[in-house]
Amino acid sequence: MLGPFEIVVSGVELTPSAPKLRQLLALLSLQANRTVSMEQIIEELWEDRPPSTATTTVQTYAYQLRKTLRLVEQRDSGPVGLHTSRGGYLLELPPDALDVDRFTVDAQRGRAHLAAGDTVAAVTTLREALRLWRGSVLSDIRRGPVLQAEAVLLEELCRGVMELRIDLELELGRHHELIGELTGLATANPTHEGFQTKLMLALYRAGRRSEALQVYQRTSAVLRNELGLEPCLDLRQAHQAVLAADDSFDPVATTDAPPPSAAGFAQPPCHLPPDVTLLIGRDAQVARTSEVLTSSGRSAPAVVVAFGPPGVGKSAFGVHTAHRVRAEFPDGQLYARLVTPSGDPVDPADVLADFLRAWGSRASAEEVETASLDERVRMFRSWTAGRRTLIVLDDVVSDDQLRALLPSGPGCAVLVTSRRRLADPAVTRSIGLTPLDVVDVLELMVNVLGRQRLAQEPKAAVRLAEFSDGFPQVIRAALWRLELRPYWPIRKLVDRATRESAFVMRAGVPELDLLASVERTCRTMSPEAFLVVRRAAEIDGDITAARVAGALPIGEFDAEGLLDELVEVGLLEVDGPEAGHHPDNFRYRFRPVLRKAATMIDAPPGSPAIGLRPVRTLRATGVPV
Template identity: 35%
Template sequence: MHVLNASITASRQQAVLAMLLLEANNVVPLGRLIDAVWEESPPSTAKSQIQICISALRRALRDTGLDDRIITNPAGYQIRIAEGELDLHIFNDLLTEARAALREQRLEDAASGFRQALALYRGFPLSGVDSRLVEAAATRIAERRLAVVEDCLELELHLGRHRETIDELMALVTEHPLRERLWQQLITALYRAGRQAEALAAYRSARQASIDDLGLEPSEPLRLLERAILNGDLESGPAVELEWPNPIEPAPSVPRMAPADIPDFTGYGELVTELADFLRYGSGQSDRDSVPVLTITGRGGAGKTTLAVHLVHELAAEFSDGQLFTRLGPERSHSGGLSQILDGFLRALGMPGSSIPEGLEARAATFRSQIAASRVLIVLDDVVDERQVYPLLPGSPSCGVIVTSRRRLAGIPGSRLVEVSALDQRDAVELLTRMVGTERASAEPREALRLVELCGRLPLALRIAAARLIARPHWRMAQLTERLEDEGRRLDELAHGGLDVRTNIAISYEGLDGQAQRLLRRLGLLETHDFPGWTAAPLLDIDVITASDTLDALVDAQLLEVVGGFGVDTRYRLHDLVRVYARERLAAEENAPARLEAARRLLGAWLFLADEAHRILYGGDYTVIHSQAERWKLPRHLVHDLLRDPLMWFENERAAAVAAVGQASQAGAPDYCWDLAITMVALFETGSYLDDWRATHEIALLTARQADDRLGTAAMLYSLGAVDIVEQRFDDARARLAQALQVFDEIGEARGRALALRHLAFLDRMHGDLDRAWARYSEALAALHPLGDAAGAAHILSGMARIKLEWGERGSAAELLAEALRKVTEVNGTRVQAMVLHRLGELHFEDGDLTRAEEELTKALKLVRGGHDRAGEAHVLHALGLVKLRQHQHHQAAVTLNHGYAIARRNGDRLATARFCLALARVHRARRDYSSALEWASQALGIFDQFHALLGRLEADELLGQIRDEAAGRPGLREQAALPPAV
C-alpha cells in the first residue's frame, strides 16, 4: 500500500505528510514541520495552520481506510506505518536481505534482491512536493538509490552478465558523467563482452568529463584499468570488488571560509574553553532551543577576530557542516551589501547562482532554510550595529554564531556578550616570544618586557612590532624599544581606539622609497579588501614588472599581505587600518587631479580587461555600446594568462569589477561607469548574476543622468530593458526600451537604435503583433548592416526566422537562418553560431526532416560543449532528445534527455528542468510506461505552477490528460500529441 497515493493535493498538506513519512513511526517536532512548509518567516498562525493540515490529512487518510494513523505528541506529530506499507521501508528490508545473501555468498539471491529493491523506484522521490526540506531529503534518497544501483551492477558483472549490463551502464554514465565507479563498470563490461575499442573509447569519455568538469585527471584505479586493457590483461587492472559498503549519504557542499588559525595563539585559556562550550551547548543545555550567539567586543587591536577564528578551528569537529565567514564594516550597512553576503553564503553552500532569489528578505529566508538542522558556525566580523546581524542569523539551534564588533551590541537576541581587552603581561611576553623566537627573546628579557608594555599588550601592536623584528634579523630588540620610547610616536600609535597603531604604520611607510609610498597611498583608492597584482601598474602608470617589484617592497614592509594564488593569480590584501592610513596619506600628499587621474587609469584597466573577456566569449566586439573612455592596456601575455578562462577570471574578480562601477560613479567618471557596466553584461548573463547586472546599471544610469550623458543614459536604459526581458518583466522592458530608442534617435546612435529595436521586436512577437515585430526587425537589420555587427545581425535574422515559421513560411525561415549562420561563421562567433544551428535543427524537426535536424543539432552540441556552455548544452540536448523520440529510438531519447535533465538541474534552471520532465513523460508514454509518464508530467506541472508559466502549464496539463486516457484504455490523439512543437 502506497500511503502517498491518498487524494492529497494541497501543497502544505503534501509537505507535512512527506515530513511525517520520512520519519515514519518517529515524532517530528512541530518546529520542523513549520520549517518545511514556510521557506520564509512563518506567520504568527503557523502552529494553528499546521494543526489544520494535520486534521485535513487525517480526514484524507480516513477516506482511504487508513484511520488513526497520525498521533499527536507533546513534542510534535507521528505517523504510524505498519510493516510493508511504505516503499522506503520495503526498499530497506529488501536491501538488508540482499546484503545478507551477499555475505553468505548466495550471489544470485543477492542480485535478485537488489533488483527487487530498485524496482520500487518510479522517477525522482517525492517530486512535486514544494518544500526545500523535503527536496533535500528526496535528493539524499535518490543518491542512496544510485549507490545501490552501483552495488547491483558490480555484483552482476561478477556473475558474468557483461552484455546484459552495457545498455544500463551507458545510460547511467550519460546521466552521471563524474561517477568513476560507473565508468569502471562500463569499461569492464565492454571489454569482457569483446568490445575492446569501445571500452577504450569509454575511458576517453570518462577522462574528458573529469577534465571538463573538475579540471582533474581520472583517479588511479581508472587509469590502471585503461592500462590493463591496452596490455590485453584486464585481470592486472583493478579487480571487481565484492565488499559493498552500506549506502552512504552524499557529502553536501561543506564551506570552510574561516581564515587559517594562527600557530602562536596565546592567552584566553579558560575563556576559550568556556566560550567553546557555550557555542556547543548554548546556556548549558545540550537540548537547546535557541541559536547560541557569541558577541566579542573590545577596542581596536585587542584580538577579537583572532579569538573568533581560533574558536572556529577549535569547534571544527562539532560544526561539521561548515563554517561561514564574512567581514562587514560600515560599507556593508545597507541592504545591498547584506544581500551580497547572503549571495556568497548560499553559493558557498552549493546553491547555483540562478536559484538564488532576489532581495534581502528572500535570500535571508532561503539561507535559513538551506542550513536548517545543519551544524554550521557563522562568523560575522567587524559588525557596526545590530541591524547588520539580523538578516544573517540562522533559524536552527543546531547552528552557532560569533559576532565581533568594536561596539557593545546588547540588542542581539540570545547573545552572550564578552569583552576582550589587553593581554596580561605573561601572555603578552609569551606571544612576543612565539613570534620572534625563544633565543632572541631570551637574549634580551628586560627589553622584551619593556616592548610589551610600550605596545600596551595589545596583540595587533605586538604583532606589528614583532613583524619588524622578524623583517630585520640584524636588529637587537632594544633598537625597536628605543624607537617606541618616543612618546609622541607611541601615543599616536597606541592610545586611540581603532587608530592606535598609526605610528607603527607610519614608521614602515617612511621606510619605503618614494614609489612604494605612492603605491601604498593609491592602494587606498581600492574598494575591496583584496586585489590582483596587476592593479599596481595602472595606479602608478608603470610597467607590470616594476609594479610587481614595488608590491613586493610593501609585502616586505608588512604593509601588504599575500593572501593566495601564484604568478599572475597572486592576490594581495591591505589590512583595514593600513588602508585607512593609506587614504589619509593620499588626501594629505596628492591633490584631487592626481587622485582622479590614478583612479581613471585603474578604471581604464578594468574596462580593457572587460572588453577582452567580452570578445573571447562573444567572438568579437559585438552587440555592445561603448563610450570614449580611454582604456589602460595591459601587456598581451598578461591578458592571455589572466583570461585563459574568462568565466573563472570574472568569478574571482566579480566583486572588484562591480565595485569599480561604483568607484567610477563616485569619482565623477560617468563614461567609465556605464561603459564598464554594459561591457560586463555577457559575463553577468553567463553566470546568472542578475542582481549585479541590475545594480551596476542602476548606479550607472543615475550617474549618466546627473552628468547629462545622453549616450550613457540610453545605453543603460537599453541594457536594463534587456535584463527585464530575461526576468520576464515585459512591461518594464518595453517602457525602458522605448525611452532608450527615443534618445538613440535624438543623438543619432545607430548601433544602440538597432539593438533597442531588436528587443522591442521580440516583445512585439511575444505579444502576437508579428507585423510590427517584422518591421522593427527589418529596420534594426538595415541599421546594423553598415556597422558590421555580425552577431547582432544573426540574432535579428533568427528572430525574423521565428516570425516566418509562425506565418507558415518555412522556406523563407530556412533562408534567413542560413544567412545568419554565414554571418557568424565568418567571424567565428561560436556562441551565436550554436544558437542559429539550434534554430535550424528545430526548423528541420518541424518539417519532419529528422536526419538534417540531427545533423544541425549535433553541430550545435559540439560548439556549446567546446565553449563549456552548460546552459546551451542542455537546450541542444532537449532538442536532440525530441528528435530521437520522433525517430522511435526510445532508449537513446531517454539517455539524451536524462543527460540534459541532469545538466539543467545542476545549472539551477528550473524552467528548463520542467521542459525535460515533459519530454521524458512523452518518452515513457511512447513506451506505454504510463506510471512513469504521469510522474514526469506531474513534476513538470508542479514547476510550471511555481513560475506561473501559463503556456507550459497548459501543455503539461493536456499531456497529463492524454496519458490518463491512454492508461485507462481510452485512446486519444496519440500521434498528434506524441511531440510538442519546437520552441
C-alpha cells in the first residue's frame, strides 16, 4: 500500500494486472476484516457513473479475486479469504499482512518509547516505520473517492511521523546527519514551512548561517509569489534567531544522547565532504542510485558505480547522493578519494588504514600500521559484517582498487565514482553520467547569476552554454569568472573563452579545472594512449584506427586497442563503422570541449618518444603518404 500496490507471498508476486480488479482489491485490503458495502465499492470503481451492470460486474471481480486468494492460501500464509456478507464483501487477512498495519504499529511503538523517555529507541522505531514507505500510497492505482480519502489520511500520518522523528533527531544533536534529508524535503515541499524551519535549524547548528538565511529568503519569496502569504511565526522566529545568533537556537543538552553504536564508537564517523549547493539535471540518476543503495532484503552490499568523462560532475553527483541517503546508514559514512591531485592511484591499504582508525578498531594502531593489505581487508570485512555503513569511493581507477575496499555486511552500501565503467561482479548497478543539455546549463546559469543578468544578454548566455558543451566543470568555471567580475558582460567572457580556451578550462581552482581533470585521466592510461589522445585531437572529423595508424608508426590493430582505451575513460565516444567500410571499423569522436583540452595538456612523465607523421596528410585525405 505504501507505494505501488502489490501482493507478495513467499517471495512470489500475485498482484492482479486488471486495473479495476487491483482497485477493488486495494479497497478491500485497506478495510481488511471489515465489511465493505456494495454501494462503497460501486462508488469507488465508477464514482457517479456506474454502469447498469455494476453489481454483476463486482460479483465477477469477486470471483476472480477468490481464485487469486486461493493461491495465497496454498502457500500457508495464514487465514486469507474473500467472504460475501450482507450487502457487501469482507476480506479476511492475518495480522501484520499489510505494510499499512505494520507502519501503524511501529509508529505507535515509537510514540510509546518517547512517552517512556527513551528518545533514542523512539527514533530507531520511527525510522523502521518510515522505511516501509516506498512512495505515494497506491501510486500505480486509479484512486476513486474512497481510496483517495484513505491515501490522504495515510500520507498525513506519514508526514506527522517523519516530522516527529526529525524533531527528535534534532534534539539528539544529529543536525549534520539531517541536512541532506531536510534539503530534499524542503526542495520537494517549498511551501511547507515546518520543513523549511527545521532545515534552517540544522544548517545553523552546523555552522552554516548564510545558507540558513538563504532558506528563509527563498521560502519567503515562494510564499509571497505563489500564495500571497507572509512566513509563519515559527519561520520568522527562526530567521531572527539566526540573524541574532540566539543561543536558544543552539543544541539543547539532553540526557537522551545516543549510546555507543553497534560499530563500537560513541559518534559514528561521517567523512563526507560538504554537500554541493546545486546539482542540476541529475534528478533521475540521483533517485535511481538512492533507491539501489537503500534497498532492503539484500544478501550482499549494494554497489553503485557512477562513471563518465572528466569534467562531467561525477564527484559532485556522488557527494550529493551520499548526503541524500546518509540517514539510512546509522553506523557511519566513510569517504576516500582514490586518485592523488597529481593523478596517481591511491594504495587501497592506506584507505583501509584510515577507515579502521576512523572506526576506532579494536586492533591497536600499531597492529593496523604493520598489517599487510590482505590483513587490513580482513579486518575491514569483519568490522562491516553486521553494520549499516555507507562507503563513498571517489575516482576509483581500477577493479582491483574497488575489490579491496568492499565491505561484507549486506546492510552496507558502496557508492563509487570512476572515469571508466568497472566490471567487478560485485557491482549492483552502473550509472552513466553524460554532459547536460543546453536547458539544464541555462538553468544552472540562472541559479548562479540570476535571471535578470541572463535576460540582458540572452544570445551570449546561449553561446556560453554551447561553449561549455554541457560539462558542469566548464560552465561552473565560467560562472566563477563572472561572479568574480560582476561588471563583465557575459559576451566579454564568451569572446575571451573563444579566443583563449585555457581562460575557462584552466581555472586555477582544482574543482573547476577541466585540463587538470583530463591530465589526471591520462595518467590512468598507458603512456602510448596519451600520444593517441594528442594525435587524434588533431584529426578533423571522425577518427578511425586507420587514420591514427597513419599518424603514428603503429598498426591498425594496436591503434584500435588504444582508441578503445580512450573510450573506456570517457575521452572518446564511438559511433560505429564508416559507411561502406567493414562493420568492425568503428568511428570515434571527441566532444568539442574535450578535443580542445586534449590539444592543450602536457605529456605525462614516461611517455614514449614515438615519431609522428605529418598531420597535414590526415586533414587532406585521411590517408597517410
